[in-house]
Amino acid sequence: MTATKDPSHPSAVARLEAALARIGSPEAKDVFTAVFADSSRWEAEAADRRAAAGTPRGPLDGRIVSVKALFDVAGTVTSSGSAVLRSLAPVVEDAEVVKRLRAAGAIVIGKTQMTEFAFSALGTNPHDGTPGNPRDCARAPGGSSSGAVVSVIEGMADIAIGSDTGGSIRIPASLSGAVGFKPTSGFVPTSGAFSLSSTLDTIGPIASNVEDCFLTDQVLSGEGTPSRLRGASPGTFRLIVARGRLFHGCEPDVLGAFENAMERLRKGGLQIKDGSIESALHDVAEIDKIGTFPSIEVGATLRSLGLQELDGVDPRTRVRIEAGAGVLASDYVRMVRIRQAAIRSFEQCFGTNEVFVLPTAPIRAPLLSSLTADAAFHELNGLVLRNPRVANLLDCPSISLPLPVDALPIGLMLVGRRNADRRLLEIASCIEATLRSPL
Known part of the structure; x- marks a missing residue:
């Protein structure tokens, strides 16, 4: 019996289609700058095949992940929230963290909105639009990883990957009601990500719980053998x-x-x-x-x-x-x-x-x-x-x-x-x- 026939555990394809439907709703305005519907469907189908065969790649296999608009994704322009960078040529290679996510079986659903160059913390963007706070759309979502946090809270992604140079993961998590983790620098590679500050930039996850942040950080930091989180006593x-x-x-x-x-x-x-x-x-x-x-x-x-x-x-x-x-x-x-x-x-x-x-x-x-x-x-x-x-x-x-x-x-x-x-x-x-x- 395949994983798709267990109603208590929806298939990756079913969960992806639900997420894509949310992204297409009017409430999702200004949350994503690019949606990878076709490639994410292929990735979801592959995840379901691995689940049915009992050969998943790890705890992120089949999980839906959004990535901030400052990450290179092959075939897209890395505009980093700025109108002046839209004329750049599309990149030919994924950022290192995106490669690691795909290798772990994650479904990369799209790129999320951000403040220009990741250089402000409230989540506003005069070029591409500002997503409303998911708890009150009249309020700021927090930034610079604004679309990232909204994608998680509104069920458009299980996990979002953002960057944190002065709080850009933790501030939207705080203002919008999610969990956001910033690692020590050097553990997660920043290659293929627009650099606001080569001294301070870090990359990490936004999720609905600590365990998802832990599992994602293991993938992003390249740990070979993933382990489950054991809470401290x-x-x-x-x-x-x-x-x-x-x-x-x-x-x-x-x-x-x-x-x-x-x-x-x-x-x-x-x-x-x-x-x-x-x-x-x-x-x-x-x-x-x-x-x-x-x-x-x-x-x-x-x-x-x-x-x-x-x-x-x-x-x-x-x-x-x-x-x-x-x-x-x-x-x-x-x-x-x-x-x-x-x-x-x-x-x-x-x-x-x-x-x-x-x-x-x-x-x-x-x-x-x-x-x-x-x-x-x-x-x-x-x-x-x-x-x-x-x-x-x-x-x-x-x-x-x-x-x-x-x-x-x-x-x-x-x-x-x-x-x-x-x-x-x-x-x-x-x-x-x-x-x-x-x-």
Whole structure:
């Protein structure tokens, strides 16, 4: 009997057709920039044949995956959310992560919308359109992986692959109510992905649960033998609440949800104590006084693509790129050296079984109508970036989990020790189960 005849386990083909129907609905406007209906159908049929033969390629075989518009997919233009890159030639080869997904049997359904060059965090795009927040379409979805998060929550994909340079996976996960994981840099190859910042770029998944993020990360990072996620036991780790400036300006509902979650976790047997990362934040502030890596490094990417002028670039993006162009080479070297010292220093702040915890974003998803004025846009953009970008600058794995709230989504962010990605995911799984369990 084939897998397609078990009604409790729909076939890959059936699930794909349902996803394609959702993508074709009016509510899916501006979520995808390209849909690979034909190739995804072939991939789904092949996955069903492997399932029927009992020869699946692994836990992602037959799972539907969307990829952000900054990834190379053979035969398509990598426009990266920008009108000025639409005239590039179609690429001839998949990005390395897309190759790994296909090799694992994943069904690559299409490319998702993003902010221009991945250079803002609210999810807006004046060139290709802005997908509404899936919890309230009048609100921002979060970015830069905006279409990615919507594709997962609206059932257009099981898993979405995004990029995270300053929170671009975790911010949309927080504002829209999903799980988003950013790995330590170097574990997942960035070749074949548009580079906002060669220093800070990372690639990771958005999904509805921690286990799917774990399974996807294993594929993306090229682990040969996939394993199932085993959640950490409550008594084997400690959460350190990163009190201080990263709690400033938080909405009362965000603070309330965070503190309620801490109390719930304590009742679940987790060890929690207050702590501080202020010394590391001082190092981050020293870098910011000089400049930001994305504003400097994206200019090099654009020049490598033959773009010499910024005409046609969103003015809100352009002003940040132009600011980076004014940073002296000697100052850029100082930024690199300060960051390297900060990374080494921060590694000594906590042990392998200690994880910092704080709100992912200090606010919930803002109304799109509140972003029309440039000043308001830049203020809110900086606010949602503030907490997540610390993990990029300090090169730590980090994950955002949705808190159990009835209103607009709120994210809980964990920051783990550098290179301890697997342990962070095990801890995140324990926290997820505790938060989801009945009181």
